[in-house]
Amino acid sequence: THFGYKTVKADDKQKMVADVFHSVAGKYDLMNDVMSFGVHRLWKRYTIEMSGVRTGNRVLDIAGGTGDLSYAFAKRVGPEGQVVLADINASMLQVGRDRLADRGIAGNLEVVQANAEALPFADNEFDVVTIAFGLRNVTHKDIALADMYRVLKPGGRLLVLEFSKPTHNLLNKAYDFYSFKALPIMGRLITQDADSYQYLAESIRKHPDQETLKNLMTDAGFDRVTYHNLTGGIVALHRGVKA
Ligand code: SAM
Secondary structure, eight states, rough: OOOOOOGGGHHHHHHHHHHHHHHHGGGGHHHHHHHTTTTHHHHHHHHHHHTTOOTTTTEEEOOOOOOEEEEEEHHHHTTEEEEEEEESSSHHHHHHHHHHHTTTTTTTTEEEEETSOOOSSSEEEEEEEESOGGGGGGGGHHHHHHHHHHHEEEEEEEEEOOOOOOSSSHHHHHHHIOOOOOOOHHHHHHOOOOHHHHHHHHHHHHOOOOOHHHHHHTTTTTTTEEEEGGGGEEEEEEEEEEO
8 A cells, every 4th residue: 555645644644654663663674784785884873973972871862763873872871871762663662672682781771662752751861862763754843852952961962863965966866766766676575565665765855954954953942053964965963962
């Protein structure tokens, strides 16, 4: 079946996103490596570096899915620190939980099912908040960003890693072809689910570009908002500070 995503109302978007991630959870990690040729690992490593995370910090990984960032953060913050892996989707969290347990992370990592638009945490709790490839799935980005601001400590940093707008026209065209033609085919071969990857391509296209997201973060209250293009702007890392 086709999602008819072009006509979905905001209220239905959350349900559609839930269906997509329930459907792909078991194959999610494999697909990430295949689709990005493994480069998502470098984008995530860069995010960790730019967060300025230190031993003993408290980190919140929103839309953390199967836990790539959470796992890396848990090693960085050590036993005195804490990492919360939060995601709205129980299937993704289940895969994440199993994976992290397999790797022997336990003490300093907590798993919480939560919507980015209504975070179940007190004000000023975290040194670092991250959302990687998650914000484009969130229906009300302004509400979510304001809530991320709220749970950060003064001086805390938000890092948003997300698909963005390639900086060169030719790259943009090649990338369009790749994501609309090749991606759904690979998705169907690996997950038997082309629709989910069609949604992915479409959601990437609709996501705010670098400057628009920068303005959204500033509007939510963040200070000193900057971004870095990665892989020619296919992905951008935005960073903002709570003053
Ligand atoms: N951060 C992980 C990574 O980079 O590999 C997972 C990214 S995955 C593409 C997007 C995740 O966003 C999914 O696990 C999905 O369940 C989650 N998500 C979608 N909408 C959400 C919301 N409103 N609140 C929290 N998580 C959400």
